[in-house]
Amino acid sequence: MQKSKARDLKKPRSLSLPASPLTMPSPLHSPISLQQPSNRRKPSKPGQLYSKPQDGLVHGGSRLTGTLYGCRKARATLAIQENQRCLPLLILELGIPTGKLLQDMGSGLMRIALECEKRTAEKAEVLEEPLWTMYCNGRKVGYGLKKEPTDEDFNVMQLLHAVSMGAGVLPTVKTDASDGELTYMRAYFERVIGSKDSETFYMMNPDGNSGPELTIFFVRV
Numbered sequence: 001m002q003k004s005k006a007r008d009l010k011k012p013r014s015l016s017l018p019a020s021p022l023t024m025p026s027p028l029h030s031p032i033s034l035q036q037p038s039n040r041r042k043p044s045k046p047g048q049l050y051s052k053p054q055d056g057l058v059h060g061g062s063r064l065t066g067t068l069y070g071c072r073k074a075r076a077t078l079a080i081q082e083n084q085r086c087l088p089l090l091i092l093e094l095g096i097p098t099g100k101l102l103q104d105m106g107s108g109l110m111r112i113a114l115e116c117e118k119r120t121a122e123k124a125e126v127l128e129e130p131l132w133t134m135y136c137n138g139r140k141v142g143y144g145l146k147k148e149p150t151d152e153d154f155n156v157m158q159l160l161h162a163v164s165m166g167a168g169v170l171p172t173v174k175t176d177a178s179d180g181e182l183t184y185m186r187a188y189f190e191r192v193i194g195s196k197d198s199e200t201f202y203m204m205n206p207d208g209n210s211g212p213e214l215t216i217f218f219v220r221v
Contacts, residue, residue: 034157037082037089059202061192064089065164066201066216069156071172072099072180078144078216079153080127080201084186085161090127091149095134095142098183102167104136105185110214111137114144118197118220126199126218160186165206189216197221 057063065081076098080090092114094101104110114132132144149157159170165187172182189201197220203213 034087034154034161035085037086057190059190059192059200061190061202063204064189064191064201065186066189066203067156067160067184067186068098068101069170069182069184070098071182073097074179076101077153079157080189081157084157084164088149088153088157091147091153092132093145093147095144096136099180101136102183102185105214108213109137111135111217112214113138113217113219115219115221126197126220129218129220132218156182156184160184164188187214 065084067079067081068076069079070076074097076094076096078090078092078094079088081088094112113135115135116129116132128146130146132146134141134144155173156170163186167185168183170182170184188204188206190204192200192202194200199218201216201218203215205213
């Protein structure tokens with residue numbers, strides 16, 4: 001009996017290590033149930049700024065998760081979530097190929113402006129607008145179209161449910177490889193409401209590290 005206990009003590013135990021957010025996510029064997037966004041954390045009010053930065057929120061806004069993804073030769077998609085485990089608050093199809101967008105971001109400063117016309121007696125929130133004219137660094141590149149999440153969008157959200165930030169390639173069930181690999185870039189964004197007709201999303205670089213700078217403006221004009 002004592003020899004058996006001794007063998008058990010010497011036997012190494014296997015450790016369960018958490019997956020690194022920088023590694024490529026693997027396909028899920030069972031779907032993850034995404035949560036409904038909570039209403040506990042409201043975005044900053046128009047014109048409201050804190051006297052000191054809080055949790056890296058230098059503009060006094062609220063932190064959300066933003067993901068750019070899509071096949072390299074197909075249009076990019078922007079998803080905004082309360083966090084990576086929540087259903088998206090916004091899904092926007094952008095008028096620029098994913099590979100081109102990520103390439104331009106890698107070269108430095110990127111400003112995306114999404115503009116739409118202000119309608120009479122406007123009551124809808126800015127992010128509820130269905131169609132936008134899109135500009136990248138001042139150059140018109142097409143349109144942004146709000147859409148309902150598809151099965152492919154939900155698949156991306158599930159694959160990235162444990163990823164808070166990073167970039168890479170995702171597995172895809174598509175048989176047509178002409179559009180290229182399914183790529184993604186995820187980061188935290190600070191959401192700031194300037195007025196009832198404008199919102200801005202600032203990409204947050206962790207610990208102040210240098211990296212791609214991306215700002216997305218939503219404006220009704």
